[in-house]
Amino acid sequence: MIELVNVTKRFGKQVVLDGISMEFPVGKISAIIGRSGIGKSVLLKHLIGILRPDSGSVLVDGLDITKMGEIQLNEVRKKFGMLFQGAALFDSMTVFENVAFPLREKTRMKEKEIRDRVEEKLEALDLSGMGDKYPDEVSGGMKKRVGLARALIQNPDIILFDEPTTGMDPMMETAIHLMIMEAQKRFGFTAVIVSHEIPEIFHVAHRVAMLHNGTIVEDLPAEEFQNSSNPITQQFISGRIDGPIKVA
Amino acid sequence: MRKLSTEAIVGVFVLMGIFSLVYISLKLGKLEIMSSDYYTIFADFENASGVREGADIELAGVIIGRVEKVLVHNDMARLALRIRKDIKLTNDTIASIKTRGLIGEKILKLNPGGSDTIVKPGGVLNETESTVDLEELISKYIFGGV
Amino acid sequence: MVRFLEFLGAPGLRVLEKLGNMVIFFYQFLFWAIRPPYKVRHIIKQINFIGVKSLFVIFLTAFFTGGVLGLQGFYTLQKFGAEGLLGAAVALSLLRELGPVLAALMVTGRAGSAITAEIGIMRITEQIDALKTMAVNPVKFVVVPKIIAGIIAVPLLTAMFDVVGIYGGYMVGVELLGVNKGAFFAEMKTSVEFKDIYVGFLKSLSFGVIITWITCYEGYYTGHGAEGVSKSTTNSVVLSSVMVLIWDYFMTSVLI
Numbered sequence: 001m002i003e004l005v006n007v008t009k010r011f012g013k014q015v016v017l018d019g020i021s022m023e024f025p026v027g028k029i030s031a032i033i034g035r036s037g038i039g040k041s042v043l044l045k046h047l048i049g050i051l052r053p054d055s056g057s058v059l060v061d062g063l064d065i066t067k068m069g070e071i072q073l074n075e076v077r078k079k080f081g082m083l084f085q086g087a088a089l090f091d092s093m094t095v096f097e098n099v100a101f102p103l104r105e106k107t108r109m110k111e112k113e114i115r116d117r118v119e120e121k122l123e124a125l126d127l128s129g130m131g132d133k134y135p136d137e138v139s140g141g142m143k144k145r146v147g148l149a150r151a152l153i154q155n156p157d158i159i160l161f162d163e164p165t166t167g168m169d170p171m172m173e174t175a176i177h178l179m180i181m182e183a184q185k186r187f188g189f190t191a192v193i194v195s196h197e198i199p200e201i202f203h204v205a206h207r208v209a210m211l212h213n214g215t216i217v218e219d220l221p222a223e224e225f226q227n228s229s230n231p232i233t234q235q236f237i238s239g240r241i242d243g244p245i246k247v248a
Numbered sequence: 249m250r251k252l253s254t255e256a257i258v259g260v261f262v263l264m265g266i267f268s269l270v271y272i273s274l275k276l277g278k279l280e281i282m283s284s285d286y287y288t289i290f291a292d293f294e295n296a297s298g299v300r301e302g303a304d305i306e307l308a309g310v311i312i313g314r315v316e317k318v319l320v321h322n323d324m325a326r327l328a329l330r331i332r333k334d335i336k337l338t339n340d341t342i343a344s345i346k347t348r349g350l351i352g353e354k355i356l357k358l359n360p361g362g363s364d365t366i367v368k369p370g371g372v373l374n375e376t377e378s379t380v381d382l383e384e385l386i387s388k389y390i391f392g393g394v
Numbered sequence: 395m396v397r398f399l400e401f402l403g404a405p406g407l408r409v410l411e412k413l414g415n416m417v418i419f420f421y422q423f424l425f426w427a428i429r430p431p432y433k434v435r436h437i438i439k440q441i442n443f444i445g446v447k448s449l450f451v452i453f454l455t456a457f458f459t460g461g462v463l464g465l466q467g468f469y470t471l472q473k474f475g476a477e478g479l480l481g482a483a484v485a486l487s488l489l490r491e492l493g494p495v496l497a498a499l500m501v502t503g504r505a506g507s508a509i510t511a512e513i514g515i516m517r518i519t520e521q522i523d524a525l526k527t528m529a530v531n532p533v534k535f536v537v538v539p540k541i542i543a544g545i546i547a548v549p550l551l552t553a554m555f556d557v558v559g560i561y562g563g564y565m566v567g568v569e570l571l572g573v574n575k576g577a578f579f580a581e582m583k584t585s586v587e588f589k590d591i592y593v594g595f596l597k598s599l600s601f602g603v604i605i606t607w608i609t610c611y612e613g614y615y616t617g618h619g620a621e622g623v624s625k626s627t628t629n630s631v632v633l634s635s636v637m638v639l640i641w642d643y644f645m646t647s648v649l650i
């Protein structure tokens with residue numbers, strides 16, 4: 001389980017996270033929604049120790065990762081997989097090498113075994129035959145799927161998704177969502193998704209939290225969230241311009 | 249032809265670099281890895297002014313070694329000489345400090361003597377001619393005494 | 395008055411802060427460099443990039459540097475009737491100064507800028523963060539092989555620069571201007587000491603560290619977006635060139 005306790009993060013004078021406390025339950029899909037640039041990705045990066053809070057702590061299975069050195073942190077990170085917004089594929093490596101990377105760097109697996117596992121993942125994500133291409137030779141949606149394959153390859157306990165479906169056509173979007181749900185059901189991992197795919201995210205996530213102006217304004221099971229009476233939440237879900245959220 | 253792997257190319261590169269390094273070190277830097285080609289003897293001088301380590305040692309105008317170290321021994325200047333192994337010197341060899349050209353570097357000239365005894369490694373040459381002190385020479389000439 | 399002091403102090407603080415960060419960065423390099431596992435494959439790849447791919451430009455500049463030394467040396471020495479010393483002049487200038495410095499500047503221009511751009515792009519496209527999420531330390535994976543490759547490749551390139559440069563000087567001095575071949579090499583051999591080569595080697599070794607250290611640092615802590623990367627790339631080339639020259643002065647004054 002991941003738990004945030006009073007996490008505050010500033011960039012210069014701007015307070016991005018203002019004393020956030022929340023939990024991400026084990027084996028469930030949690031979603032964080034909110035406007036673009038509000039700090040959802042920043043929050044996500046705190047969970048895996050890429051960013052460290054100015055104050056407060058982040059507990060992963062009871063261990064505070066904000067106090068850890070890199071080596072200790074790397075042990076904890078082995079439980080994680082992460083899909084980045086821009087996929088963050090290594091552009092000097094082929095699709096195959098990208099997906100194989102965690103296995104080659106972090107395990108003593110034989111090349112044959114690696115090949116099998118990578119091929120299997122590529123096939124599952126509708127990427128078979130793409131192994132020899134370089135990231136800049138495939139479409140944005142494909143990059144995302146390659147990134148997903150890379151995040152899933154080590155069967156991690158926790159997977160973080162930073163806007164997994166941005167830049168995809170609606171069919172691919174649905175396919176990715178279905179894939180996340182199916183994979184989650186099969187492997188039972190804990191998932192945290194940052195998204196603004198409304199309303200699809202309510203079908204994917206078990207829990208939804210909304211981040212606004214540095215705080216969590218609402219954190220409810222998905223069904224209840226949709227019917228929330230909170231005016232901020234309502235305005236965001238319905239996409240209206242008038243309301244408590246000021247649109248610049 | 250099969251395309252060379254990166255490893256092989258880098259291997260060639262490293263070999264080329266090391267070869268260049270060794271080449272300039274041995275050919276120009278006079279780095280003597282095989283020190284067994286030389287033996288060391290000593291020569292004591294009253295005055296070895298201007299002699300540096302590395303100065304050439306000539307016998308009949310041929311460079312046969314170099315000054316390895318400049319030391320002080322019993323208030324005398326003691327030079328350690330590295331001499332080529334194939335050169336045998338007699339114990340009455342005269343070592344004199346000369347200047348190459350008028351104002352050039354100091355070198356050591358050896359003039360063979362007539363004795364039958366060969367200087368062994370570590371032996372000392374006692375018949376030496378020290379640095380000619382140009383200043384002293386000129387003042388002697390001016391104030392008389394020559 | 396306070397304004398004026400602040401005006402003076404702010405850049406000073408920035409420089410100090412950057413220096414401090416660079417030292418920490420280097421410490422991180424050392425820390426991760428000595429920690430197993432050692433991935434020789436990554437280092438070889440970087441030697442290929444920094445060393446092998448610089449060969450052509452090194453050979454070209456070395457040959458012409460040696461050539462121009464031959465020309466300049468010839469006309470200067472001729473005034474004293476000492477053309478025979480040309481070999482010594484060419485070899486000493488190359489071994490002590492021009493070889494290490496010019497080779498370092500060439501590597502900075504060719505490989506240094508690319509190192510900064512590569513790491514900078516990895517930073518802005520979150521590849522550095524992605525490495526962290528996979529429990530791979532980015533300093534170990536990206537920076538360590540590059541600096542080690544620099545330490546290996548730059549001295550080797552410098553040695554080749556020296557050899558090719560001397561050959562260039564020989565071509566111009568002996569073949570073109572008619573200096574006696576025997577005198578050219580004999581004077582070279584008598585005047586070059588092992589110390590000259592040793593000093594040149596030490597210089598090139600430290601230049602290898604300086605170039606890769608600065609260019610990696612600039613890329614690793616690049617600004618935002620494409621503009622940030624382009625700015626870092628320019629900065630890193632200028633900074634490492636300047637540092638090479640400054641450091642050269644200090645090395646020379648200490649080791650002369």
